Amino acid sequence: MALKDIFGQERAKRFLKQLLSLGKLPHAVLFSGMQGIGKLTLAREFAKLLNCLNPQSSDCCDACASCLKIRDGHHADLVWVKSDGAYIKLDQIRNLKQRLSFRPFEGKWRIVIIEDAQDLREEAGNALLKLLEEPPKQNLFVLTTLEPQMLLPTIVSRCCHVRLQPLEEIWIEKYLRDTQGLPPSQARTIATMAEGSLDRAKWLAEPARIVHMNEVLENISRLRELSMVDFFPLTAQWAKGSADLEQDLECIKLWIRDLVLSRLVTGHNPMLQTDEPTLKQARKVSVESLLSLFVDIENAHLRLRQNANKQLTLEGVCLAIKESLYGESGWNSLSQWREDLSF
Numbered sequence: 276m277a278l279k280d281i282f283g284q285e286r287a288k289r290f291l292k293q294l295l296s297l298g299k300l301p302h303a304v305l306f307s308g309m310q311g312i313g314k315l316t317l318a319r320e321f322a323k324l325l326n327c328l329n330p331q332s333s334d335c336c337d338a339c340a341s342c343l344k345i346r347d348g349h350h351a352d353l354v355w356v357k358s359d360g361a362y363i364k365l366d367q368i369r370n371l372k373q374r375l376s377f378r379p380f381e382g383k384w385r386i387v388i389i390e391d392a393q394d395l396r397e398e399a400g401n402a403l404l405k406l407l408e409e410p411p412k413q414n415l416f417v418l419t420t421l422e423p424q425m426l427l428p429t430i431v432s433r434c435c436h437v438r439l440q441p442l443e444e445i446w447i448e449k450y451l452r453d454t455q456g457l458p459p460s461q462a463r464t465i466a467t468m469a470e471g472s473l474d475r476a477k478w479l480a481e482p483a484r485i486v487h488m489n490e491v492l493e494n495i496s497r498l499r500e501l502s503m504v505d506f507f508p509l510t511a512q513w514a515k516g517s518a519d520l521e522q523d524l525e526c527i528k529l530w531i532r533d534l535v536l537s538r539l540v541t542g543h544n545p546m547l548q549t550d551e552p553t554l555k556q557a558r559k560v561s562v563e564s565l566l567s568l569f570v571d572i573e574n575a576h577l578r579l580r581q582n583a584n585k586q587l588t589l590e591g592v593c594l595a596i597k598e599s600l601y602g603e604s605g606w607n608s609l610s611q612w613r614e615d616l617s618f
């Protein structure tokens with residue numbers, strides 16, 4: 276692979292080549308943008324170009340010893356820093372500093388990739404800032420992040436910021452057809468649902484995905500008729516039995532997105548097969564309410580990532596779905612609750 280083989284991101288690729296041809300390489304580059312649009316691939320291919328022994332037409336050759344070592348992750352001058360657990364820790368940046376006190380071993384440039392720089396703990400961020408303020412020669416820092424606002428402003432100001440764009444649907448559709456062998460209609464639907472992220476598209480295209488999503492939808496459809504007495508056992512059983520609750524929430528978000536798209540886009544081919552009673556009920560709810568439900572689930576997803584209690588989070592999600600879709604009528608009357616609870 277070389278820069279020219281990366282999907283999309285033409286503007287960013289042109290800009291990087293221009294920096295190199297003008298001999299104006301900054302000390303640090305920051306690639307920002309959503310997950311799955313090629314930030315790390317771009318960083319790696321740029322590292323290849325900088326150290327390529329036989330560059331061709333402003334791109335790496337992808338065949339020399341240096342290119343192959345970088346491709347296989349064996350190049351001594353490609354340093355990759357990413358979170359150890361939830362964060363990039365101070366010790367990791369201290370180790371990096373020590374490593375940078377030596378000249379590059381075999382390459383013209385040492386490339387230091389800081390993956391998901393938003394994971395830097397504050398003290399690690401401050402230590403990195405010191406390195407960026409006095410960068411050792413022949414070292415290029417490449418930071419990636421979802422949003423530059425997630426970093427210390429002083430770090431961003433030390434970097435040449437390149438914002439990457441979500442990939443065009445047409446690219447993703449082509450990839451799914453040509454590389455994954457998906458039929459055109461399925462490739463088109465998944466490309467729409469992928470929101471510009473190739474990672475997301477690949478995730479959606481996994482064969483087991485639809486089966487898993489249907490299981491999640493089955494649980495959701497059971498919510499419709501559920502009394503208070505049955506509600507908590509269902510969520511408890513779901514939380515306990517789920518192999519990956521985060522993925523379940525991801526499926527629920529996709530399902531809501533599918534419902535919204537079906538309402539807004541003429542001819543949208545739904546990816547998920549929602550049962551007719553649920554679909555009928557969802558058509559009665561405003562698009563705004565569906566979007567607000569989406570935000571609720573997204574917040575729950577975030578809390579789950581921060582180690583919130585699984586069952587409580589799932590209960591909150593199911594309550595939000597039940598109340599948004601079925602309103603008060605979705606619950607039994609108060610007298611019925613009492614009856615239910617009295618056994």
Ligand SMILES: [Zn+2]
Nearest residue numbers: 327336339342
């Ligand atoms: Zn090469």
